[in-house]
Amino acid sequence: MSNINNINFQHVSYLWNDAKARELEGDEVALFIYRSNLLGADLRLTNYGGGNTSVKITDKDPLTGEDSEIMWIKGSGGDIGTLTKSGCAALYLERLRNLENVYKGIEFEDEMVELFNHCIFDLSSKAPSIDTPLHGFLSFKHIDHLHPDAAIAIAAAKDGAKITEELFNGEIGWVGWQRPGFDLGLQMRACLEEAESRGKKLKGVMLGSHGLFTWGDTSYESYVNTLEVIEKCAEYLESNYGKNRPVFGSQKIESLPLEARQLKAAKVAPILRGFCSSERKMIGHYTDDARVLEFINSNDLVKLAPLGTSCPDHFLRTKISPLVLDLDPNEDLSDVEAIKAKLTPAFEAYRAMYSEYYNTCNKSNSPAMRDPNPVVILYPGVGMFTFAKDKIMARLASEYYINAVNVMKGAEAVSEYTALPRQEAFDIEYWLLEEAKLQRMPKPKALSGRIALITGSAGGIGKAIAKRFAEEGACVVINDINVERLEGATNDFIKIFGKDAVSSTLLNVTDEKSTEKALDAACLAFGGVDIVVNNAGISISKSIAEHSLEDWDKLYDILVKGQFIVSKAGIEVMRKQGFGGDLVNIVSKNAVVAGPNNPGYGSAKAAQAHLTRLMAAELGGDKIRVNTVNPDAVISDSNIWSGGWAEGRAKAYGVTVAELPAYYAKRTLLNEIILPDDIANACFAFVGGLLNKSTGNALNVDGGVAMGFYR
Known part of the structure; x- marks a missing residue:
């Protein structure tokens, strides 16, 4: 089928695969979609969501059984690079062209769009786009309408019409600027008719300030014609860069390193x-x-x-x-x-x-x-x-x-x-x-337009919070001190939410420079930060006699100093933005309840809780809300149970490690096991919009532990 070698093209990508195309032979619509996907895969040919492609075929009218000419075209709002049959519109071509009989002029242009629906052949069609008549009034079987930079540079040039005529020896027509719609379709048809009256066979049409139309008798011919025209435009531009004057008048300043x-x-x-x-x-x-x-x-x-x-x-x-x-x-x-x-x-x-x-x-x-x-x-x-x-x-x-x-x-x-x-x-x-x-467009979600950094979000409670926030429309900055765990969590999030909703960075909450770099990464990725959740933590369960100074320092470094360092960096960013924000600190029931074998962890949690209140008292004028979520006994997928904590708590309560979940559930008023998702829901309650006038508060998520009630 093909006789083009990729080496012939320097400015576009020749992606046609004969073997793949042969699999689709006999199905013109499938070949049209294949061609569209190839064109959309090269952003030098058209931008995401831009351009349109079409094919005209003969199909049976389901009511009469007679052959009818049908045009398949990318539907409104689609992207040719990811186009599927379900994203197309299929229209009776004769009906579409007959709309000219009711067209009342350019001032009634928008009225024609609703009439496209009277031309629908495939009832599962997407809404036809505004470009539909531009394809319909041209007789060619396969048509590509793209927005390649190389062609638009000529189309947007003061002498664009003259350059197009000379560059292509009259084989590419010119239609001056006109907003897309029915009238532009008629102008394009007139352009072809005028060229034919001069005995000229056009390979395409340049639309002033807009883009390029090209075509062919087969999907492959249209594809190659499109590439060749764009390649020629790009070659012409490249040969002129710096020829008459320096590019952009030469450089005025140098970039920073x-x-x-x-x-x-x-x-x-x-x-x-x-x-x-x-x-x-x-x-x-x-x-x-x-x-x-x-x-x-x-x-x-x-x-x-x-x-x-x-x-x-x-x-x-x-x-x-x-x-x-x-x-x-x-x-x-x-x-x-x-x-x-x-x-x-x-x-x-x-x-x-x-x-x-x-x-x-x-x-x-x-x-x-x-x-x-x-x-x-x-x-x-x-x-x-x-x-x-x-x-x-x-x-x-x-x-x-x-x-x-x-x-x-x-x-x-x-x-x-x-x-x-x-x-x-x-x-x-x-x-x-x-x-x-x-x-x-659907209404924005509760956290749309907001950016959240949750410390320790590569697993356990932090991951659950990040997932809940992303589900509600937030951009999330996944972070952890563990590279492997961070990579795995980031990949999980990208699969679920897409690359635009997720950023990731290493973060050691005990290190100011690491924290500053993490906040900088968030600002580079999304522009700032609105929500900071201090979730990263560890737990050590020992009696006062068994507790070492090293244990004590580690607990206070990660829980208290970490909360202080990350909060301070987050507040700096929020103040730069100037529209407030949320700090949510994941503390613990142990901040209130005095239990056995828990002096370091419990007192550190108490310090976290009071630091929350102190920050709330200080940051009200900045509209920064600071609140606490107090979990208890969150066992599922939690790193807290590593490092001997489960054994220590089991020993303190006189049960086995295996009996801990049931023990914790039975001691609650609701007899419930607490899950990471429960903590995530509590965090969302604070930041989701309904509690915008709440600061300095604590929300217990422990199934009901009477000793943990705030007094």
Whole structure:
């Protein structure tokens, strides 16, 4: 089938596998999905969730039994890289084309989308996307619509139409900027008809400021045609980098060294997150990608950054323009209030700019103004920060802005970069169809937009707490002192919750530097920390006579000093953010109850409990709540029972180790065994929103131990 060798392509990946394709022969829809997945696997061809692909086949009408022409196309909101048949829409092509008879003009564009539903062939179809008519009005069997940076760089260039004509010798058509929809489909058809009237056979169409359409008679031909067109665009750009002028006008400043810039990013991220969370808590993403650094360190940054992006896919996720920080990369960030004072005017100016943009461009039926804070923040010499409602959207915003940087670089190399006009940009951002999508999104979970660090979260109670928080929408920072256990827990969490919800770091709670590094890692991964749960601990059960000074120091180091060190570091981050937070300390029934063979552990737990109250009394003005959960006898999956503790407690109560669970349950008022999940639920009760006005409190989770009642 194929006659292309991978070596022919330098700027795209040729992934077609003949053996795999032969398995799918005879099933055009399966081949179309295979092609789509290959195209989506190369982010140089299109961004996540962007682009669209289609195939036209003949199928039996289930009502008449007659042959009908059916178009299968990626459904609304899907991603071609992960596309399956269930993510497609299948439509009667004749019905779709007949919608032209009721089309009343561009001002009624959005009304056509609902009419797509009258064209559905496969009743299990996904909702057809806005791109459906763009594919439907073209006669080609297989069509690829992608957003490759190399092509958009030409499409967004001032001389894009001329460059396209000359580069492809008239074999790629040009349609100027038009918002995706029915009218654009008609324009594309007219472009083909005009070319045919001149005896020209087109291989594709370039959409001004938008993207690329290519096609073929077979799935393979469409795939190769797409690669060849994009490859040619990329080769053309590469041959022009630095030819007429230095890339981005040459470098103005140098980046900080790797370790220094990532440390700087970790220290400034919570401050930026605080500003960006003035309306709702945002999650952050940081990158120091070489392409970003080349752009933000350049002379052209000041000229290009305010222009914003061109491609609608890029713009929807990155906002009208980024905020460029007027901070020296070597700026001392230790005086947090001074840095906040320095940044406040910049954020106020950005919000004012966005409000003016909204007020100037909005129409009578426009949705209400959205969050006026920036999504993309550029720190010359350090890197790029993006903030969104969750980590996935923050990461995607970062990836899309890198796409935009690539586009600006290419357009400036061959011509002059042009962004979308402000009104066109507004009409995309506040498109009623996009607003409808937003309204259909599920409501945020209780901990959406929040970041939690639970010490000792690679096992036992800590792991259960982290799992509960992740289930409720939080980003969690898994940590432990044990490398193997940490790796295993991290892999478990990623399998369940995905890579965007989880970060991991080594953490020794008794070491200030280790703790600082762990908090820095959390800030780099997510932008800050909202919830700190001091859970890490050990237990030693011995009589006062048997207790050694080493035992005593170990207990107090991990339980008391550890709680102090981690709390102090967490409070520093929360104060940088400026919107409060939660400290939850896992203490014990033993903080209240005096039992035998327990002087070191019990007194350390009492110190933890009182430190909780002391911090609560001090941190109210910062809106940082500090509360205690008192477990008892949590045996399942708990490290507390290692190191002789179980034997010590069994000896103290005159039972065997095997009899301990039943012994503990029988001594409770509810006759219940306490599990890690029970402690996790208690922690969630404090941080989940219903107890936002509760601080300095303790919640016993012990099945009911009367001696442990607070008096």
